[in-house]
Amino acid sequence: MVALADFFWGWLVGSLLLGFAVGWISVVHRGPSLSKNAGLGVGGIAAVLIGLSLARLVPGRAGYWLDLFLAMVAAYLIGCAIGSWLRYWVVARQSQRP
Amino acid sequence: MRGLYSSSGKWWPGAIPLVILWAVAAWTTMPAVEAELSARSAAALKDTILDKTKITAAGRDITLTAEAFSEEGRRAAVSAVEAVPGLRLVNDRTKLVPEASPYVWSIERDVVRVTLSGSAPLPASRTRLFDGAKAAFAGVEVVDHMALARGAPQRFDAAAMLLIDQMAKLKQGKITLTGTKVALKGMAKDLGGREAIAAALRNLPDGYSVGDNEIEAPPYVFRAYKDPVSGQVTLDGYVPDNAVHAALAGATGRKFFGDKVIDNLKASVGAPKGFVDAAVPALGALSRLSTGTLVLSDREVHLSGDAFYDVAANQIRGGLNKELPQGWTVKIDLSVKPQAAPVDATVCQQLFNGLLAKGTVQFDSASATIDKDSAGLLDRLIETAMRCPNAKIEVAGHTDSDGDNAFNQTLSERRARAVVDYMVRAGLSPERFQSFGYGSKIPVAENDTEAGKAKNRRIDFVVR
Numbered sequence: 001m002v003a004l005a006d007f008f009w010g011w012l013v014g015s016l017l018l019g020f021a022v023g024w025i026s027v028v029h030r031g032p033s034l035s036k037n038a039g040l041g042v043g044g045i046a047a048v049l050i051g052l053s054l055a056r057l058v059p060g061r062a063g064y065w066l067d068l069f070l071a072m073v074a075a076y077l078i079g080c081a082i083g084s085w086l087r088y089w090v091v092a093r094q095s096q097r098p
Numbered sequence: 099m100r101g102l103y104s105s106s107g108k109w110w111p112g113a114i115p116l117v118i119l120w121a122v123a124a125w126t127t128m129p130a131v132e133a134e135l136s137a138r139s140a141a142a143l144k145d146t147i148l149d150k151t152k153i154t155a156a157g158r159d160i161t162l163t164a165e166a167f168s169e170e171g172r173r174a175a176v177s178a179v180e181a182v183p184g185l186r187l188v189n190d191r192t193k194l195v196p197e198a199s200p201y202v203w204s205i206e207r208d209v210v211r212v213t214l215s216g217s218a219p220l221p222a223s224r225t226r227l228f229d230g231a232k233a234a235f236a237g238v239e240v241v242d243h244m245a246l247a248r249g250a251p252q253r254f255d256a257a258a259m260l261l262i263d264q265m266a267k268l269k270q271g272k273i274t275l276t277g278t279k280v281a282l283k284g285m286a287k288d289l290g291g292r293e294a295i296a297a298a299l300r301n302l303p304d305g306y307s308v309g310d311n312e313i314e315a316p317p318y319v320f321r322a323y324k325d326p327v328s329g330q331v332t333l334d335g336y337v338p339d340n341a342v343h344a345a346l347a348g349a350t351g352r353k354f355f356g357d358k359v360i361d362n363l364k365a366s367v368g369a370p371k372g373f374v375d376a377a378v379p380a381l382g383a384l385s386r387l388s389t390g391t392l393v394l395s396d397r398e399v400h401l402s403g404d405a406f407y408d409v410a411a412n413q414i415r416g417g418l419n420k421e422l423p424q425g426w427t428v429k430i431d432l433s434v435k436p437q438a439a440p441v442d443a444t445v446c447q448q449l450f451n452g453l454l455a456k457g458t459v460q461f462d463s464a465s466a467t468i469d470k471d472s473a474g475l476l477d478r479l480i481e482t483a484m485r486c487p488n489a490k491i492e493v494a495g496h497t498d499s500d501g502d503n504a505f506n507q508t509l510s511e512r513r514a515r516a517v518v519d520y521m522v523r524a525g526l527s528p529e530r531f532q533s534f535g536y537g538s539k540i541p542v543a544e545n546d547t548e549a550g551k552a553k554n555r556r557i558d559f560v561v562r
Contacts, residue, residue: 003184004158007131011123015116022112026105033107042110056187063186064131064157065124072120080109084102
């Protein structure tokens with residue numbers, strides 16, 4: 001997959017930026033949070049998908065789509081983490097100043 | 099870090115745009131990824147030898163369909179594709195090229211084209227054979243119907259190339275290589291083509307052998323025409339070599355005494371076995387005809403023309419058949435020349451003298467056996483004797499002065515007797531002939547030179 005990064009690095013960067021934006025907003029967002037059970041469910045699905053991908057059980061094009069999905073999700077999550085972390089850092093500095 | 103954890107519960111709203119982003123990415127990148135992986139796989143297979151190679155990509159998976167020429171080659175090809183970076187799975191649909199048994203390859207030439215068919219062991223040898231055939235048959239259409247198959251005998255290429263070269267010597271035909279056995283049939287372009295091919299086939303690689311060789315060559319033709327009007331004998335066609343040429347020209351000179359020999363013979367290989375042994379007696383038979391044509395075509399002798407008298411025609415028919423070597427056939431179409439008008443004794447004597455001036459009756463050395471070369475002359479003497487049926491003829495034998503007088507005397511008598519017997523066998527009445535021997539008593543030339551002696555060894559005809 002790494003050897004083919006040429007073809008989709010732009011999309012990974014897009015996912016990363018999307019994640020960054022969502023992460024940035026999520027710190028101050030007041031909407032509903034994912035319940036613990038839903039989080040476990042999402043984690044379970046992710047584990048199954050990763051398992052399928054590593055075991056190369058999904059054939060042909062669907063296999064490629066799965067790999068690409070996981071790579072984009074990973075980029076998204078990294079973006080979210082960076083965005084959230086930076087926002088916390090900014091919010092923390094602003095609250096210390098006055 | 100705690101904050102990061104608590105905010106992660108609110109990351110989910112981005113999932114919807116992410117899925118949309120993913121769908122677009124999957125849709126747009128897939129063709130490029132598939133094309134790239136196909137190209138990389140094809141490049142990885144560049145140095146492997148495969149037939150009917152087909153690479154299909156589905157996502158990051160490659161389906162490799164191909165026929166390999168050995169198990170090692172097949173595994174190497176699959177491993178080469180598996181090592182392509184970025185590739186996820188290889189669906190191995192490779193198999194081995196079918197094995198042919200018996201291993202048959204052939205080249206056929208007809209009027210319009212040359213066709214290569216059967217099995218070739220590798221694409222490279224197939225190309226080499228096709229190119230070799232195109233070079234050997236410049237200007238002729240070459241069609242490749244060869245299929246690839248395993249199981250070729252060793253040094254197959256060398257053997258097949260040699261056979262292609264042999265095919266170039268054929269006008270049409272087919273050469274088939276079955277395993278290590280070569281079978282040939284067809285018609286050679288040139289007279290010596292059959293022999294040239296047989297010689298070249300000795301250079302086949304070790305282990306190869308020639309089975310059926312049914313190559314035919316154009317007929318090996320030797321012709322002789324006798325024309326009494328111009329007094330000429332014309333020889334044309336082929337003789338095996340210069341020695342045979344000289345022998346036949348010499349025999350013609352002796353047998354056709356007094357006739358001019360026009361020699362248009364050419365030397366060529368490809369003569370049938372026993373050619374000289376057949377040509378010499380056949381020329382002897384022709385020399386006994388008044389007018390005639392002799393054709394030797396391969397092992398067939400065809401003689402036609404006019405004999406001087408009935409008995410001669412029968413003698414020729416019976417004799418030639420026996421004299422030919424084994425395996426030769428003869429076809430004789432003879433008629434008998436109409437008898438010439440009778441003449442009186444004086445003219446008869448002149449005719450005898452005229453004939454004997456051109457040639458003398460020859461005998462084997464120190465014997466009374468008439469040389470076969472004199473048959474033509476004797477036939478003419480007999481024909482002349484038939485024109486003066488009432489004349490009595492004295493046949494006189496003479497020798498040269500070599501040797502004992504008593505022996506020469508007896509020899510000359512026996513030789514004169516032999517000539518008379520010959521004439522009686524031809525149907526002339528024995529009462530008309532008397533034979534005398536004079537030994538060396540009446541020379542017509544000096545006995546001190548070979549030429550003089552040859553003149554003195556003679557048979558004279560005296561009409562009484």
